[in-house]
Amino acid sequence: MRAFDYIAPDSTESVVAALAAHSPNARLLGGGTDLIVDLKHTSNTPKVLVDVSQVEDFHGIEMTDRGLRIGSMVTHTEIMKSEIIQKELPAMVDAAHTVGAVQTRNLGTLGGNLVTCVPSMDSGPTLLALDALVTIAGPKGSRQITLEEFFVGPRKTCLEPDEVLVDIIIPKENVGKPTHFLKFGLRKGQALALVNAAASFHVGDGNIFSAPRIALGAVAPVVMRATKAEDFLAGKEITEANMAEAGEIAVTEIKPITDFRASKEYRRELVAVFTRRCLAGAYALHQSRA
Amino acid sequence: MTDVTLTVNGKERSASVPPETTLLEMLRSKLNLTGAKLGCDVGDCGACTVLVAGKSVNACLMLAVQANGRDVLTIEGLATAEAFHPLQKTFEELASLQCGFCGPGIILSAKTLLDENPDPTVQEIKDALAGNLCRCTGYTKILEGVVDAARIMNGKQDAA
Numbered sequence A: 001m002r003a004f005d006y007i008a009p010d011s012t013e014s015v016v017a018a019l020a021a022h023s024p025n026a027r028l029l030g031g032g033t034d035l036i037v038d039l040k041h042t043s044n045t046p047k048v049l050v051d052v053s054q055v056e057d058f059h060g061i062e063m064t065d066r067g068l069r070i071g072s073m074v075t076h077t078e079i080m081k082s083e084i085i086q087k088e089l090p091a092m093v094d095a096a097h098t099v100g101a102v103q104t105r106n107l108g109t110l111g112g113n114l115v116t117c118v119p120s121m122d123s124g125p126t127l128l129a130l131d132a133l134v135t136i137a138g139p140k141g142s143r144q145i146t147l148e149e150f151f152v153g154p155r156k157t158c159l160e161p162d163e164v165l166v167d168i169i170i171p172k173e174n175v176g177k178p179t180h181f182l183k184f185g186l187r188k189g190q191a192l193a194l195v196n197a198a199a200s201f202h203v204g205d206g207n208i209f210s211a212p213r214i215a216l217g218a219v220a221p222v223v224m225r226a227t228k229a230e231d232f233l234a235g236k237e238i239t240e241a242n243m244a245e246a247g248e249i250a251v252t253e254i255k256p257i258t259d260f261r262a263s264k265e266y267r268r269e270l271v272a273v274f275t276r277r278c279l280a281g282a283y284a285l286h287q288s289r290a
Numbered sequence B: 001m002t003d004v005t006l007t008v009n010g011k012e013r014s015a016s017v018p019p020e021t022t023l024l025e026m027l028r029s030k031l032n033l034t035g036a037k038l039g040c041d042v043g044d045c046g047a048c049t050v051l052v053a054g055k056s057v058n059a060c061l062m063l064a065v066q067a068n069g070r071d072v073l074t075i076e077g078l079a080t081a082e083a084f085h086p087l088q089k090t091f092e093e094l095a096s097l098q099c100g101f102c103g104p105g106i107i108l109s110a111k112t113l114l115d116e117n118p119d120p121t122v123q124e125i126k127d128a129l130a131g132n133l134c135r136c137t138g139y140t141k142i143l144e145g146v147v148d149a150a151r152i153m154n155g156k157q158d159a160a
Helices: A012-022 A035-041 A076-081 A083-088 A090-097 A102-107 A110-116 A124-129 A227-233 A240-253 A264-289 B023-030 B086-094 B103-116 B122-128 B140-153
Strands: A005-007 A026-029 A048-051 A061-063 A067-071 A133-138 A141-146 A151-153 A164-171 A179-184 A195-204 A208-217 B002-008 B011-017 B049-052 B055-058 B071-073
Touching (some): A076 A090, A076 A110, A090 A195, A124 A195, A179 A264, A195 A264, A227 A240, B011 B023, B055 B103, B086 B103, B122 B140
Antiparallel strands (some): A061 A067, A133 A141
16 A cells, blocks of 8 residues: 555544545545555556544444434444344344455444445435435534435445544334345455345325335446326235336336346346335234234 | 654563654554564555554554554564464464564464454455465465364363
């Protein structure tokens, strides 16, 4: 690695001040599982690395008035071990479990996974399916936007060079919402997703889909919602046929590419099947709780 | 230069290193602890696995300064003067390793598994070792070594 300066501020304000002083020559260091690899293989080394792991605001998993707050520096291992997430949102545990291997999950963070913004990120689909919000701090204070707005393109978020991701919030009404996540990789361990997917819905009176959400990864420039499939399901009876139909509709919404991992045709097949299975998985979770 | 002080294998060790020094480089080059290996250098192979504050990490993906002030366990610190760790014992008896390059990482990953889950299933062992690649053995004897070590640690079998 080429030389850089290292600072580790201990407050959100001092991170923002450091970015203001050094951007665009500064990079934020979270868990480092992506960034350190990049720094070893790029000539475009930042002058200053700002380690944000010491900032207390970026840690912790807790229920607040607005919903479940997860600090951006919470590791994938911490998500897997969180009792409240295990109980209320087991799909998040499943998604975290598919990230890398134990060593990378011990270092890698939820915020880092989102900020890196690769289309195959494993944290994205479940959080999109739960209408997650993100808090961003910058020189003008903090702002909150939807995770959907946060994703802009491959490896591109809406973060300005002097802004930092503080936390992720699952809105209160969605904490406990039946959700299911699935990932298809070429191996069981340490594989990137050919497709990953999540679905969530509440079971409405008369056994109907209420607030259905379908989110798909690795089939478009960013993790995306299949809104036409969601609209189709809303208000309809929960049946296997409707789940399968939603899968077929979702296929029409994606923009998959062919790369060395899979062809776009194969990804389309996976999306039809995974959408159906995620919906079925969410329903099974609902039934197991009843 | 940055001063980094670690508690490595129970002893306080310090070095002055440039900020871009990885924990692995500091262990190997400054502290002469060459048990952790430089394999892929991108966090895939697990040959550099060490425990920081009790958690397994890829030392090639962590800056030394990020570990400042924390406890680090490397393979050199696992055995005591009196005895090998049960994993070291079973791996030796079963010839679980061939060239041995992956061994320090595999044994440390297995140790953290057994510390948290004393009686793992074979699937749980595979999951725990997913970040440690071995290109010699095909893993069968490694899995057997972990199973046997768990038995010894649970007192189900004499440490013969």
